[in-house]
Amino acid sequence: MPTTVSMTVNGKKVSGSVEPRTLLVQFIRETLGLTGTHVGCDTSQCGTCVVHVDGKSVKSCTMLAVQAEGSDVLTIEGLAKDGKLHPMQEAFREHHGLQCGFCTPGMVMSAVDLVKNNKNPSEHEIRDWLEGNLCRCTGYHNIVKAIAAGAKAMA
Amino acid sequence: MYSFDYQKAGSVADAAKAATGEAKLVAGGMTLIPTLKLRLAQPSKLVDLGGIRDLVGIKAEGGGVTIGAMTTHAAVAKSADVKKAIPALAVLAEGIGDPAVRNRGTIGGSVANNDPAADYPAACVALGATIVTSKRKIAADDFFKGLFETALEAGEVITAVSFPAPEKANYQKFRNPASRYALVGVFVAKTKGGVRVAVTGAGEGGVFRKKSFEAALSKSFDAGALDAVKVDAKGLNSDIHASADYRAHLIKVMAKRAVQAAR
Amino acid sequence: MPEGTGIGASVRRREDGRFLTGSGTYTDDINRPGQTHAIMVRSPHAHAKIKKIDRAKTLKMPGVLAVYTGEDMKVGGLPCGWLVKNQDGSPMVEPPHPALAQDFVRHVGDIVAVVIAETKQQARDGADALGVDYGVLPAVVDTRAAVKPGAPQVWEQAKGNICYDWGLGDKAAVDAAFAKAHKVAKIDLVNNRLIPNAMEPRAAIGDFDRATGEHTLYTTSQNPHVIRLLMGAFVLSIPEAKLRVVAPDVGGGFGSKIYHYAEEAIVTWAAAQLKKPVKWTAERSESFMSDAHGRDHATHAELALDKDGKFLALKVETLANMGAYLSTFSTCVPTYLYATLLAGVYTTPAIFANVKAVFTNTVPVDAYRGAGRPEATFLLERVVDVAAREMKMDPAEIRRKNFIQPSQFPYQTPVALQYDTGNYGATLDMAMKMADYKGFAARKDASAKKGKLRGIGMACYIEACGIAPSAVVGSLGARAGLYECANVRVHPTGSVSVFTGSHAHGQGHETTFAQVVADKLGIPIEQVDIVHGDTGKIPFGMGTYGSRSIAVGGAALVKALDKIVAKGKKIAAHLMEASEKDVEFKDGKFTVAGTDKSKAFGEVALTAYVPHNYPITELEPGLEEQAFYDPLNFTYPSGCYIAEVEVDKETGSIEIARFVASDDFGKIINPMIVEGQVHGGVAQGLGQALLENCVYDKDGQLLTGSYNDYCMPRADDLPSFEVQHTDKPTPCTHNPLGVKGCGEAGAIGAPAAFMNAVCNALGVAHLDMPATSEKVWRAANAHMARAAE
Structure with missing residues (x-):
């Protein structure tokens, strides 16, 4: 039975009709047309769908849209402000932390959440934090470098 | 996913009442939602415990800790009370899944699911924890009954898990x-x-x-x-x-x- | 040349802006008006007869528009692009490959039917309700088991499941050399089957324009023109003029998005039936059972040596698993991309390889990052280590003793290839220095004090890239040319659009190709736009694979730019009233030698489009040129990788303590991007060696069908890598940029370096990949038992 769900996404109040089985990522991609959040697996492991819900990173493929009712959601599209990249996005660009770009939105959203929790993460802590974000292109080398630099820039 | 109804429970009593027949409780959903996505389960209704505030939080009691069922792994990992009373439990919580999973996954959901490879059941059993439900208190030794099987009855909702402090x-x-x-x-x-x-x-x-x-x-x-x-x-x-x-x-x-x- | 944007500069990527802000457009991000959704109904059985498909219930379900089966879709089969011949000259067995199964299914995931509905959920509900009655047949999955007498037959026409029995080299010379060998090093190994796992699952949208009769396919492809050619000509009989294939942003390929897949043909065909766009996006679990897999060789090899450790001859027998059908490039991978590389970087005078390709009831196997060359390198570099062990020589010493020397180029190998240039000692020296090879003994002692085992291993790889000369591959059975096309359109104001047949799906062409243009035309990089991935815009192209984009596509671009400059010189000569032969072009300016006359590139471009003062009788207006480049030879990147590992013998866990890479890619356009390519390749190579393995059970069920069981490398599995380009590069001698290609090197060199380190740590001759903790624990236990004796 379709129901209406309302939340704030990237600072804007939005609402839409969904089924209970509609995933948050489907609502974001299909209803809102924000296609920067991706789907790369069906077992909640790849992390290409990571967004922030009420300030915390979550896998939007493993949350129902109805569970996000009233929440504050931030997607990759909401990270840059006034046409200026977020320091973490800038660090990924500077350090070649992306290749095909598919894992990148989830990677960046996870990285931003890491720095919220740990202002000066070590290489080990960064690698550990990325357990839920798969990348097939970069071998993680430059992602790790980018996140370390992004953390410094966010300080 | 197959189609289902959805109800956000306002209280434990609400949830217990709704969780009958083919309805299923959903806590953090970190196991249940992937299971539904693969169409491996077909509940008639999901009863969401996410809105019940009483179920969230950690209390230091008698040297041990009591953790509300809807407390996330991330919250347990960070809790000063847990780190003080049972540091091993905080470390265990920090090692469950990945950060995004720890932000949604809950102790109650993990214990109720009793995945044979999950971490919390080992902590509950080794520490001699007590699983507190809407109906009773169950010793961990009596709670875990085999693969994905627990002592929980229909309409019974886990409200907290109490861990005595070990030496x-x-x-x-x-x-x-x-x-x-x-x-x-x-x-x-x-x-x-x-x-x-x-x-x-x-x-x-x-x-x-x-x-x-x-x-x-x-x-x-x-x-x-x-x-x-x-x-x-x-x-x-x-x-x-x-x-x-x-x-x-x-x-x-x-x-x-x-x-x-x-x- | 504008400072810092030309060839050799680490220009930051121009494509990153859209990817970092979520503005990339991948196939699943595209939605067409009136779009419908397709779900593929896939076989749950590895081998079965389809007895009956009952679609009545599905057709009555809400939103369901159509159910199509093989009975409806009677079209051509998916073609195999390369004919390989048996040793006796007869052609390989080439069974049909229908898009929708006809009567039989031959692997789990084979498509039985497609259900199309208004929403994806409705299509899924409809697919679940489809009644398919199967008569299950015996299946064979294992490569070696497939050729055993009595094995279940995948195809009636392929006796003993043999697709081909192919040979390369001089068997008599090899036998003679073995007869006088001082020692023979032997190895039996499996090159483990891998599942590519580009992070973007495959997707396809078919669209049909009723007014024009034009079909459009949006697809996750590395080579849209190849898909247009294969699907248009062989499967659906649509002329090129009425078929447009668009490969927009593509989220990684690694080979798996080269091939023409059934789903592409199905959505294109169904869209024309329904007169509505049809969209399909794979779930990851579908990707596991439908993306072409990689590797899967079982090999026995022997290396004959003289008393000084010189290699006398190599013989190799390989069984290569093709899966149930022949995917687009499958047949050339274990032959022309594998056996031709078995000389490696060594002077081995005689080599013979016999390769038998076998059918099994598994997903088709095709090229995966490196394609044949990782298998060759792994085999060779492992057997060389076995030889070093038996000869009691240092692995570096035995390699050095056998290297082809810089003075020997061009060097003709006994397995068809002619290497144009290389300096293998230089990369070995550099890698050993980077890895502090001399200090290893002390580090090993330190590990031993902690109760750990430590090992070091190296691999000296060579690859044949920039595929390939069309005439050569044509004579070897390729059914296509392997040139590349570039079109350079200079606009009136001097900005430039490049239309290239090379497709970028992570490689950064929008940056590197623009650097080549900025460098050659002396214009700001901001004025250059690189367009790719759309047959409606690009004249032609053969796409991106085999580390060929810069070496072939880049060379085509240079040829087109040369034509632009040549025409520009004519225009400039006219404007400056000088002889064309006196006009020079440098740093974006046309000048007349010995004078101060000069015309900027932009002025010449404007003149070409506003030809008021123009040599109109000799020259057409406009400034747009096109070039096709067909290489004269492959390019031969090479290098040396060294891995150092520490093994916890109690658990068998391996920590990669260090990984160094020294590569020779010839000339480099963008060092930052090249390093990134090596990082990614190395990670995939280490993934194969340490973690990844595709496993089927004996009935053909895929046991590694999700990330819960197929072990992808994660950030915490890997170290940071130390990657350096050689200080003595040997640029390619036959392409205009001197480039060799870099995309696959990491995946080619890393597995052997890593496994050599693991074997060194464990003191064993060989261990098959992946080096799982249990395997390593068992080997370490045996090692300890030996040590105790």
Whole structure:
């Protein structure tokens, strides 16, 4: 039975009709047309769908849209402000932390959440934090470098 | 996913009332939602516990901690009370899934699901925790009943898990390289009542106590005490990631490491 | 040349802006008006007869528009692009490959039917309700088991499941050399089957324009023109003029998005039936059972040596698993991309390889990052280590003794290839220095004090890239040319659009190709736009694979730019009233030698489009040129990788303590991007060696069908890598940029370096990949038992 769900996404109040089985990522991609959040697996492991819900990173493929009712959601599209990249996005660009770009939105959203929790993460802590974000292109080398630099820039 | 109805429960009583028939409770949903996505379950209704505030929070009580069922793994990992009373439990929570999973996944959901490779069941059993439900209090030893099976009855909702503080404890997990669940996880706790050792990930029937280890360690809480104890591979899982023999070997290695690291 | 944007500069990527802000457009991000959704109904059985498909219930379900089966879709089969011949000259067995199964299914995931509905959920509900009655047949999955007498037959026409029995080299010379060998090093190994796992699952949208009759396919492809050619000509019989294939942003390929897949043909065909766009996006679990897999060789090899450790001859017998059908490039991978590389970087005078390709009831196997060359390198570099062990020589010493020397180029190998240039000692020296090879003994002692085993291993790889000369591959059975096309359109104001047939799906062409243009035309990089991935815009192209984009596509671009400059010189000569032969072009300016006359590139461009003062009788207006480049030879990147590992012998866990890479890619356009390519390749190579393995059970069920069981490398599995380009590069001698290609090197060199380190740590001759903790624990236990003796 379709129901209406309302939340704030990237600072804007939005609402839409969904089924209970509609995933948050489907609502974001299909209803809102924000296609920067991706789907790369069906077992909640790849992390290409990571967004922030009420300030915390979550896998939007493993949350129902109805569970996000009233929440504050931030997607990759909401990270840059006034046409200026977020320091973490800038660090990924500077350090070649992306290749095909598919894992990148989830990677960046996870990285931003890491720095919220740990202002000066070590290489080990960064690698550990990325357990839920798969990348097939970069071998993680430059992602790790980018996140370390992004953390410094966010300080 | 198959189609289902959705209800956000306002209270534990609401949830208990709604969770009948083919309806299912959803806590963090970290296991349930992937299961639904693969169409491996077909509930008529999901009853969401996410709105019940009473179920969230950690209380330090009598030296131990009581953790509300809807408390996330991330919150347990960060909790100063948990770190003080049972540091091993905070470390265990920090090692569940990945950060995004820890932000949604809850202790109540994990315990109710009783995945045979999950971490919390080992902690509950080794620490002698009490599972508090809408109806009663259940000792961990009586709660976990086999693969994905628990003592929970229909309409019974976990509200909290109480952990008494051990003298020393530690959890060592050897991760499945792919899923990152425990291939073998061993929780060792030295408590006033003796040593308790619980093993997850390895057993065909889910979490189990390793009584022979407990006996040896109760005599002498030293890794060397386990040297002479044989681990039988019978009853252990064998799959593409590890044979039963290897799991048996790892149980001892992990247990020894846990004893060495216990504090 | 504008400072810092030309060839050799680490220009930051121009494509990153859209990817970092979520503005990339991948196939699943595209939605067409009136779009419908397709779900593929896939076989749950590895081998079965389809007895009956009952679609009545599905057709009555809400939103369901159509159910199509093989009975409806009677079209051509998916073609195999390369004919390989048996040793006796007869052609390989080439069974049909229908898009929708006809009567039989031959692997789990084979498509039985497609259900199309208004929403994806409705299509899924409809697919679940489809009644398919199967008569299950015996299946064979294992490569070696497939050729055993009595094995279940995948195809009636392929006796013993043999697709071909192919040979390369001089068998008599090899036998003669073995007869006088001082020692023979032997190895039996499996090159483990891998599942590519580009992070973007495959997707396809078919669209049909009723007014024009034009079909459009949006697809996750590395080579849209190849898909247009294969699907248009062989499967659906649509002329090129009425078929447009668009490969927009593509989220990684690694080979798996080269091939023409059934789903592409199904959505294109169904869209024309329904007169509505049809969209399909794979779930990851579908990707596991439908993306072409990689590797899967079982090999026995022997290396004959003289008393000084010189290699006398190599013989190799390989069984290569093709899966159930022949995917687009499958047949050339274990032959022309594998056996031709078996000389490696060594002077081995005689080589013979016999390769038998076998059918099994598994997903088709095709090229995966490196394609044949990782298998060759792994085999060779492992057997060389076995030889070093038996000869009691240092692995570096035995390699050095056998290297082809810089003075020997061009060097003709006994397995068809002619290497144009290389300096293998230089990369070995550099890698050993980077890895502090001399200090290893002390580090090993330190590990031993902690109760750990430590090992070091190296691999000296060579690859044949920049595929390939069309005439050569044509003579070897390729059914296509392997040139590349570039079109350079200079606009009136001097900005430039490049239309290239090379497709970028992570490689950064929008940056590197623009650097080549900025460098050659002396214009700001901001004025250059690189367009790719749309047959409606690009004249032609053969796409991106085999580390060929810069070496072939880049060379085509240079040829087109040369034509632009040549025409520009004519225009400039006219404007400056000088002889064309006196006009020089440098740093974006046309000048007349010995004078101060000069015309900027932009002025010449404007003149070409506003030809008021123009040599109109000799020259057409406009400034747009096109070039096709067909290489004269492959390019031969090479290098040396060294891995150092520490093994926890109690658990069998391996920590990669260090990984160094020294590569020779010839000339480099963008060092930052090249390093990134090596990082990614190395990670995939280490993934194969340490973690990844595709496993089927004996009935053909895929046991590693999700990330819960297929072990992808994660950030915490890997170290940071130390990657350096050689200080003595040997640029390619036959392409205009001197480039060799860099995309696959990491995946080619890393597995052998890593496994050599693991074997060194364990003191064993060989261990098959992946080096799982249990395998390593068992080997370490045996090692300890030996040590105790």
